[in-house]
Amino acid sequence: MLSCLEYMYHGLGLVRDFNINPIMLKRWLLNVQGNDKDNPFHNFRHSFSVTQMMHGLVYLCEIQERLAPIESLILITSAICHDLDHP
Template sequence: QRAGELPQQPFHNFRHCFSVTQMMYGIINLCRLQDKLPRKDLGVLITSCVCHDLDHPGYNNWYQINARTELAVRYNDTSPLENHHCAVGFRVLANPECNIFSGRTRRRVQGAQSGG
């Protein structure tokens, strides 16, 4: 999705994404995490903030599971929203103009996907 195509949710929208990402940037600087964590981990923190609510449908996991939505079925009632946000994030990052993993080995990309 492009920024202009984000679903218009009252809370889970571009402003929320920006706010969460900006807060993480502030925490990284305030706590001097750049002196304590590898650059890769700092990148994961910022990227996860950007991706954390991508394509949010506006209803929580409890609703998804109880309403037997497509997301709940797809992810077998296991954190359907979190799995969906992550999948959408990696799908966006796979686009050539967004691919922050270009030039990385498949093993490093898989490590980033698994949090390792």
């Protein structure tokens, strides 16, 4: 899942556009994964699923062409973190 999330950031050009250090991205994703609760639904797998769906909408529906780069970054990042530390 972590590799797929990294791929999404690279594939959408977010690493390039925002000069994101790939090692820092990986560390941040590991930190998010480590801070998600291990409960039946609001867990890292759910966060990944939501992010994968958002990536699909942005990429496959060509929504990115109508968004500013910062908006794509916000959509993907907020999808990953939307339930972070949810009880």
